[in-house]
Every structure is written in C-alpha cells, then in structure tokens.
Amino acid sequence: MITADPTKQLLACFHCGDDCRDERIDYNEKLFCCEGCKLVYEILQENNLCSYYDFNTTPGVSPKKKYLEERFAFLDDQKIKQRLIRFTDGKSTGITLFVPQIHCSSCIWLLEHLSRINKGVIRSQVNFLRREVNINYAEEKISLRQVIEMLVTIGYEPLINLDDLENKNRKYKDNTSVYKIGVAGFCFGNIMLFSFPEYFSLTDFIEPGFRNIFSYINLGLSLPVFFYCSTQFFQGAWGGIKQRFLNIDVPIALGIVVMFVRSAYEIITGIGAGFMDTMAGLVFFMLIGRAFQNKTYESISFDRDYKSFFPISVMCIKNGSETSIPVSELKVGDRIMIRNEELIPADALLIKGTANIDYSFVTGEAMPVIKKTGELIYAGGKQTGTTIKLEVVKDISQSYLTQLWNKDAYLQKHEEDGFQLLVNRISHWFTFVIIGVALFAFIWWMIQNEFSRGMNAFTAVLIIACPCALAISSPFTLGNVLRIFGRNKLYLKNYSVIEKLAKVDTVVFDKTGTLTKTNSNEISFVGNELNEDERKMIKSLVKHSMHPLSRILNDHLKETAASEVKNYSERIGKGIEGLVFGIPVKIGSAVFTGNSDDDDLSSIKIYVLINQTLRGYYSVKNTYRRGLEEVVGRLKKSNYQLVVLSGDHDGEMDFLRKIFGKDTKICFRQSPSEKLRYIQSLQREHRNVLMIGDGLNDAGALKQSNVGISVSDDVNNFSPACDGILNAEKFDRLPSLLRISKGSHKIILGSFCIALLYNLIGLSFAVSGSLSPVIAAILMPISSVTIIAFTTGFSNLYSKGK
Amino acid sequence: MQIIFLLIAFSLLLAIGFLIAFIWSVKTGQFEDDYTPSVRILFDDEKTDSPPSDSKKNL
Numbered sequence: 001m002i003t004a005d006p007t008k009q010l011l012a013c014f015h016c017g018d019d020c021r022d023e024r025i026d027y028n029e030k031l032f033c034c035e036g037c038k039l040v041y042e043i044l045q046e047n048n049l050c051s052y053y054d055f056n057t058t059p060g061v062s063p064k065k066k067y068l069e070e071r072f073a074f075l076d077d078q079k080i081k082q083r084l085i086r087f088t089d090g091k092s093t094g095i096t097l098f099v100p101q102i103h104c105s106s107c108i109w110l111l112e113h114l115s116r117i118n119k120g121v122i123r124s125q126v127n128f129l130r131r132e133v134n135i136n137y138a139e140e141k142i143s144l145r146q147v148i149e150m151l152v153t154i155g156y157e158p159l160i161n162l163d164d165l166e167n168k169n170r171k172y173k174d175n176t177s178v179y180k181i182g183v184a185g186f187c188f189g190n191i192m193l194f195s196f197p198e199y200f201s202l203t204d205f206i207e208p209g210f211r212n213i214f215s216y217i218n219l220g221l222s223l224p225v226f227f228y229c230s231t232q233f234f235q236g237a238w239g240g241i242k243q244r245f246l247n248i249d250v251p252i253a254l255g256i257v258v259m260f261v262r263s264a265y266e267i268i269t270g271i272g273a274g275f276m277d278t279m280a281g282l283v284f285f286m287l288i289g290r291a292f293q294n295k296t297y298e299s300i301s302f303d304r305d306y307k308s309f310f311p312i313s314v315m316c317i318k319n320g321s322e323t324s325i326p327v328s329e330l331k332v333g334d335r336i337m338i339r340n341e342e343l344i345p346a347d348a349l350l351i352k353g354t355a356n357i358d359y360s361f362v363t364g365e366a367m368p369v370i371k372k373t374g375e376l377i378y379a380g381g382k383q384t385g386t387t388i389k390l391e392v393v394k395d396i397s398q399s400y401l402t403q404l405w406n407k408d409a410y411l412q413k414h415e416e417d418g419f420q421l422l423v424n425r426i427s428h429w430f431t432f433v434i435i436g437v438a439l440f441a442f443i444w445w446m447i448q449n450e451f452s453r454g455m456n457a458f459t460a461v462l463i464i465a466c467p468c469a470l471a472i473s474s475p476f477t478l479g480n481v482l483r484i485f486g487r488n489k490l491y492l493k494n495y496s497v498i499e500k501l502a503k504v505d506t507v508v509f510d511k512t513g514t515l516t517k518t519n520s521n522e523i524s525f526v527g528n529e530l531n532e533d534e535r536k537m538i539k540s541l542v543k544h545s546m547h548p549l550s551r552i553l554n555d556h557l558k559e560t561a562a563s564e565v566k567n568y569s570e571r572i573g574k575g576i577e578g579l580v581f582g583i584p585v586k587i588g589s590a591v592f593t594g595n596s597d598d599d600d601l602s603s604i605k606i607y608v609l610i611n612q613t614l615r616g617y618y619s620v621k622n623t624y625r626r627g628l629e630e631v632v633g634r635l636k637k638s639n640y641q642l643v644v645l646s647g648d649h650d651g652e653m654d655f656l657r658k659i660f661g662k663d664t665k666i667c668f669r670q671s672p673s674e675k676l677r678y679i680q681s682l683q684r685e686h687r688n689v690l691m692i693g694d695g696l697n698d699a700g701a702l703k704q705s706n707v708g709i710s711v712s713d714d715v716n717n718f719s720p721a722c723d724g725i726l727n728a729e730k731f732d733r734l735p736s737l738l739r740i741s742k743g744s745h746k747i748i749l750g751s752f753c754i755a756l757l758y759n760l761i762g763l764s765f766a767v768s769g770s771l772s773p774v775i776a777a778i779l780m781p782i783s784s785v786t787i788i789a790f791t792t793g794f795s796n797l798y799s800k801g802k
Numbered sequence: 803m804q805i806i807f808l809l810i811a812f813s814l815l816l817a818i819g820f821l822i823a824f825i826w827s828v829k830t831g832q833f834e835d836d837y838t839p840s841v842r843i844l845f846d847d848e849k850t851d852s853p854p855s856d857s858k859k860n861l
Contacts, residue, residue: 051846055845105841105844105845108842112842125838126838127835128835128837128838129835129838175829178828179825179828182821182825183821186818186820206803210806213807213810217810217814
C-alpha cells in the first residue's frame, strides 16, 4: 500500500514496493514507480485478478526489461520448441518453466490463474520450492512464444538457458527407494504381527497346525523383502568384495542372507519360527537410513557448465532488421545487439556504442572495464550501460570462456574412494572380527560335540552382530548434518562432502564476490562537507550518465532531487560536465578535473570540481562481507592455513594484509589456470584444500580442490561446478560449519561404541546358542532407536554451539 | 477356530490394498510437492460475477 510520509518524501510503488524516486505515475488513485508496474496492474485489473494484491502487500516484481520486441522469436522455431516442452499431442502442450521471481503466495495465486488472462492456457500449476510453473496450453489458441511473452508482461519472466535445450527432461525423481521402504515396512509390520504368538509362546496352547500357518505366512512375506528390497545391499557388497574391500554393505548382506537361509530352513523343517521379523526390520531400518542420508537439493544444480550461464538467444542484425536467433547459430561475422545487463555470448569486436563490461564473474575484476570501438570483448562479460553493437569474431565454442571450461586440467577429478569414508574403514575391520567370533563359537561347540548348537551359535552370531546399529550411525549422523547445514544455508552436494570437509586444513579464498559483496560499494566523500545545493548539482549531473560510477553516485544521493542541466557532455572514461543553476560542474577522474593522479589504487576516486574549485573527491571501495575479521580470526585459531587468490588488481593489498595477517599468502591478478595450479601445488604438499569462490574464474580451482564451495547471493543463480553452495549472507557461519563437520566424525565414532555395546550383549546370547527370535526382535529396534536418538541429538547439540 | 483362517486372509488382503494405494500415490506424484498445496488451501473462492471462475483449484 502507499506509504506516504511527507517528512521522508519516499513513496512506495503499489505494485512492487520500490521507491518512486525517478518517476511517479498516478493511476486509479494508486502510485506506481514505472510504466512496467502500472502496465501489470492494468492487466490484472482488466482480468479481475486484483486479488493478487490481497495476499501480500506489494507482491509484484518490477518488470525491468519492458521491451519484448523480437526477443522470443526463437520460440517459433519448431526444433527449439521441441526441446523445451515436456510433451505435446498436437492439441495441447505442456511445458515446465523456471521462474526465479516466484517468491510469495500472490505469485502462486496469479500464476495458477493465468487462464483468466488468456483463455489459451488450459491449466497452470506452481511448484513453489522449485520455483517452477507447469503450463498446459491449447496449441490452436496460443503459441509457446505468446505464453512466455505473457509471463514477461506480468513480471514473471522465465529463465531459459542454453542448458535447457540440451538437458532432456529434468531428472525425474527416482522413487524406487520409496517403494522399497514401503514394501519393507509393510512386510516388517505384518511379519511382526504374525510372530506375536511365537513371542508369547502361545503356540504351545494351540494346534501345531497354526504355528505352521503363521510361519509360512511370514516366509511368504519375507520373499519380497529378500528379493526386492535388499538388492542394493547385495550389489553393494558384491562390488566391495570384487575390489577386495569389505564395505559396510558386506556385513549387512551377510546378516540378511544368513537370517533368510536359517529361518527358511527352520520353517520348512518345522524346527522353529525363524528370524524373519528381525530380517525385515533390519532391511527396513537400513533403507530408511540410506534414504535419510541421500537427501538432495533438487532445485539446486551443482554440476553446471557454461551452457547454463549463457542465454539461449541473442538479437542479431540481419539485412538491417533485428531478429532473435539461437546463440548456437551465431557465426563469425554476425552482428549482434547487446542491451543493458545482457551477457555477451561470443568473442566479438565492438562496433558501436560504449561498452562497460562487467567481468567480475569471469575474471574477478571488480570494476567494469570500458572498451572502445574496435576493441575485442570476450564472451561471458555483462554489458552495463547503453545498447552496443558487436561483430562476432569467434564461434561460441571457440571463445575464451568455453576454452576455460574445456581445459583438460579442469577435468581432473578425484577418485571417489569408498575407502575414504570412515564407516567403510570400520566395517572392513568389523566384518573380520565378527566372522572370527562366529567361527570361534562354532568350533567351540564342535569340540563339545554339539553340532546343531554349533550351527545355531554360528548363524546367531552373524545375525545378532547387528550391523544394523553400526550401519545406521553413519547415515543418520551425516543425514542430519546435511540438514543442519541446509538450515544454515550451506547446501552440499551429498553426504560424502561432510567427511571431506572434516579433513580440510587449508582454506583458499577468492576475493571479488566471495570476500566482497557484489554490487555493493562503500562511498565516502573526502573534503569539506558538501552542502545541499552542491549535492543537488552533482546529482543532476550523474543522473544523465550511464557510467557505472555515475550510477553508484546516483544511488548514493538517492534522496537528493535533481535539477535541470545545460550543456551536458560526457567524455567516455574520463568524466562528465555541465551547467547546473548556471554554475559549471565537472565530475570525473583526477586528470579530467585537472589534478594529478596518485598511484593509490586502494579505492576509486571521483573528483568533484564546482565552479573551477576542487571540492574534494568521492572514494569508492568494495564492501567486504560482514563478519570477515571474525571468520578469519576463528579460522586461524583453529589452525587453518589461509590463502587469498584474486583476479583483481592489488589495490586492496594493505587492507587484506591487515585482516589476514602476515603469514597468509595473498596473490592478485590470478588467472583461472594460475588459481588451479596453485591448488595443485598445495595438494602436492599433501594438504587438504577447501576453495571458496564464486565466479567462473574460480571454476577450475573449485573442481581441483578437495572441497569446492560457491558463495552465492541467490542459490538459484548460476554457480560453477562445486561440492556445495553457501548463501552469501551466511558467510560468517563458515567456521562453525567446519567445526560441525569435524564434530560429525566424533559423533559417528561415539555411536559405534554404543552399537558395540549392544553387540556385546547380543553376542553373549548368540555364542551360547540360546538366541531366540524374541531377543533378536527386541534388541534390534532398541539398539536402532538408541543410535538414532544419540546421533540426531548430539549433532543438533553441536550445531547450537558457536 | 477355523474362522481365523478367513480373518487372516482378509486382513492380509486389506493390508496389501493399502500397500498398493501407497505405491500408486507415490507413482502419480502425490508427494512431489509438499509445500505448495499448503499455500493453495488458503486461497479464497471468489464470488462468481462474470466471467465464471473455477472455484475448485487444481489440487
């Protein structure tokens, strides 16, 4: 709603809530900050969709790119369309679109009522957590291009990347583990129910026929468990044995097989009731543990390459008119138009316009680079400023950026050694011990000449050794830690990363975007304080310039009103000047304003000359992330070796030195391959490296290091291939998260001890040959529940600490 | 006591029915999205003036 506060003079747009400082549009008694917002309001109003505003105040997102023109012409191309849609039967077509602007219930409401705006939309459904909308539309009433253009006009532009063309359908969730848990649980419960007579020895009181019936039912119910639900354990065990390594699946598989065989034997020969309930329970708990451990973040992709970075299409000038063509069809010699905030898809020469290219994501340079006509601009940079015209000189697959990605060095991957996991190392030792004990018991009874008791003891040991407790310590701890990390906005690729994190001893930081906040600057004015009139003059001047520094100043002076400027002129890369209130004002570089340049690169200086007198200068610095000193301090206290590798120039060396201290290695102007090589050299010294970066210039280093974490302001945005993504606002939690991963190690070991305790109790029954189904059936759930409580409780406790 | 056979058989059948229902619901994507339905429930049915709107939301 309108917040009109006369004293502050800040009025909020009815649609998106932004300040209406540059423009004020009154319509229908409401205030809007721009034409785009007002347009969306009009559309909603015409179609009776104003309930949109009832669910949340100012739910709209300002549609920044107001132009549509030919931008989506590529969607008319059948080949491209085929690859984007989910299905079509000629009459109706379904497509799933990723819309990053979905952020509230109003968005859900509006997107599910699209049919009101255009009857061609049959049905639309939103998946909020994935920020996706599924749209079914009728081919004869509306085309795909029109659907997407409609979404753009209401402010919900879908993100379509090169990746979406290649990626067949999104990974359909594999539900087999859910089915297996369902079947195992069903069988487990029913087998236990039918075993009740046996537990309470009621079978002594009823006809022997009944006992058989219950036993055979149990046998029947155990078949799906053995042949369907347990297959992954058999496969895992077999895989481990082939590599001569006894991973955790081996004792589990052993236990399942022994239980099944012995119980089947007992039931068929009528000797006893068998241990089917314990077997089904074991499989059930194991499957749950695995599912818990395998938590993935579906909406986040950890394996992106350059294709998801680039847009699908670009505006190309053919025969004097603009058409949108797919980026893959760009040829050398094509002329393209790149607008503000758009990515340059291929190496190209600047033909027309002023290029301010933001390379921060690609090379790590913090400030945009100005390019003049005739200069070469590399792919991957983002234009900030007015529209420019370029001529392509290299194929998209030959561009500097793609070469970066395809470098062989980057393709080296560490072997995923199952051996590395703690739980597997312990189980290797554990299996031998158990088999040893079983053999010992067998031989013991054989010496006493009691064969049947010997067999009984042998199989009982293998059954009760209950890899159950052992094998759920790890999944539940790691699964819980994954979730704790997720709550702290660190999203890891999978559970094995936690153990790798625990082993890290060196942390390498990137600077731009990682240690510094993107798009955020500290500005201070050096000189006698400016009065209101002077500020107005500066504001009036910078308002006309698209130079990134002008825009920074414009933002800084947002509360100041602007006045008219006469004789405005801008010298690219140097400064701007004009007459305000009749007084000449000059703003720009030292040379432009007639001063000598100093070599101090620690900040950018914008000099202000009013009426021929130098008033002072604005000093613009990158803002560093909140809590940086504390993070560095705590990491050093925990004995991590720290390194900073930056692609930027060395202006900030002094500042970083102060924070990181003397022993930290700080390097500037690092190219992507230099960063990669440095990580390799650290690894040759047998160090375990954690790399924290954010941009494409870190891609190789992130892949090469033992653990690579991307820092991101929006986890749905592109980040290079990494093992985890950390939300930028939680950067200060880094030391705590490393501590938790180390703690998880201790928790797993602790729960192993508890498991061993239960094993000892059970083994005492087993070795004496007096293990009854009841005891097994009691011990297993109790030990499992204790372990789960222990691991979950302690990992939560650990996360509470600092 | 023979009735117990019938009871056992019947209860097993019922239980299997539930298992099938579970597998079917997972297969048809019932559990794909466990957040959005909670928001959808809170939307009001609008009074139908013109044009008539669906009061039954997509569930």
